[in-house]
Amino acid sequence: MKNNQILIAPVAITAYSALSASGLGCAALYQDLQANYSKLAPLSLFNVPFPAYVGEIKQPLLSIREQLSDYNCRNARVALTALNDEQGGVRAAVEAAKEKYGAHRIGVIIGTSTSGLYETEGAYGVLLDIGKMPDDFHFVTEHAYQATGRFVQLELGLTGVCFAISTACSSGAKAIAAGQRLISAGICDAVLVGGVDTLCRLTLRGFRSLELVANQPCKPMDKDRQGISIGEAAGLMLLEKCHAENANKMKVLAVGESSDAYHMSTPHPDGEGAALAMRNALQLAGLQAENIDYLNLHATATKINDRMESRAVFNVFADAVPCSGTKGVTGHTLGAAGALETIIALLALQHQFIPGTQGLQKLDEECRCQVVNEPVSKQNMHIAMSNSFGFGGNNASVIVAL
Numbered sequence: 389m390k391n392n393q394i395l396i397a398p399v400a401i402t403a404y405s406a407l408s409a410s411g412l413g414c415a416a417l418y419q420d421l422q423a424n425y426s427k428l429a430p431l432s433l434f435n436v437p438f439p440a441y442v443g444e445i446k447q448p449l450l451s452i453r454e455q456l457s458d459y460n461c462r463n464a465r466v467a468l469t470a471l472n473d474e475q476g477g478v479r480a481a482v483e484a485a486k487e488k489y490g491a492h493r494i495g496v497i498i499g500t501s502t503s504g505l506y507e508t509e510g511a512y513g514v515l516l517d518i519g520k521m522p523d524d525f526h527f528v529t530e531h532a533y534q535a536t537g538r539f540v541q542l543e544l545g546l547t548g549v550c551f552a553i554s555t556a557c558s559s560g561a562k563a564i565a566a567g568q569r570l571i572s573a574g575i576c577d578a579v580l581v582g583g584v585d586t587l588c589r590l591t592l593r594g595f596r597s598l599e600l601v602a603n604q605p606c607k608p609m610d611k612d613r614q615g616i617s618i619g620e621a622a623g624l625m626l627l628e629k630c631h632a633e634n635a636n637k638m639k640v641l642a643v644g645e646s647s648d649a650y651h652m653s654t655p656h657p658d659g660e661g662a663a664l665a666m667r668n669a670l671q672l673a674g675l676q677a678e679n680i681d682y683l684n685l686h687a688t689a690t691k692i693n694d695r696m697e698s699r700a701v702f703n704v705f706a707d708a709v710p711c712s713g714t715k716g717v718t719g720h721t722l723g724a725a726g727a728l729e730t731i732i733a734l735l736a737l738q739h740q741f742i743p744g745t746q747g748l749q750k751l752d753e754e755c756r757c758q759v760v761n762e763p764v765s766k767q768n769m770h771i772a773m774s775n776s777f778g779f780g781g782n783n784a785s786v787i788v789a790l
Contacts, residue, residue: 497551
């Protein structure tokens, strides 16, 4: 194996948990991925005047305790439910880290694109009806981007660095990058990172106005794909500095980032920014393209984005790396996608399998990269990459290792 110089130290992933349309916990997510089973269904949370298949969380959500009731919104409840997933053990891992490092040495970085916008929409509906906002609506602690991260920090009794990242669909991946940098710089010993996003009218209507919402479950990389199916999710990971006690844990090796700024909502047609993010990740980790055993594609199922990504992947990997897009299972979870799909990459390594591309029937002839249709077992996988590309060319590629 030919390596370059490692430019950033790996960090250990000591716990991780997911909540999505597949349900609570990584076991539920893995079950759907292994079966290549779509959880996309007609929207039921609220009404929109057009067909919309979404990845809606049907799992009952935990209630916010009275002391933090000002933070009560769907986004915070989704985050709380994922945080308390006993199988994932994130909350227990945070408590152990507090004992080891102190609450002031643990950061919180949450990526989101919606935050509490669902509640804000309801509050403005009340304003239109009665001429005033509801008394129990709190803009700063529900709507604002930092609200969910701040809620998680208070819920866990942490006092370290806390901020939000909102770079559209790469938010969750960039939270991972920021967490690794805080640990590398010695600012934190551990950082709770991830993404949390929930369904709301603005995102559905907004993507519809761009003619990007499919009227059927999405079909990533398919010749006849029509557009995205929006989902909601939380993906949470506790990152810690590497030491003897966590030497056998999975690792974040590096996160490559780029910002091509080609267009407000459209990526560069040749995927220049996407390719740069992948190459930056490889360079930071001291790896070559041939070291990647699996690539989780961003694969939104829009005409332009999938074409762009397939070109970018081919430019970096040719057709040598197996890759797949998993949004046909969960939907496009926007600000949570980068974290959720990094967890999917971890599951691929943990269970030694390549997830399928749910919804794919006939591969677009312009796609020259090695897209896997149905799930397959693959032994001796050690390193995986996950792509997340957001509006404005906010690109991130996360590399994780077994």
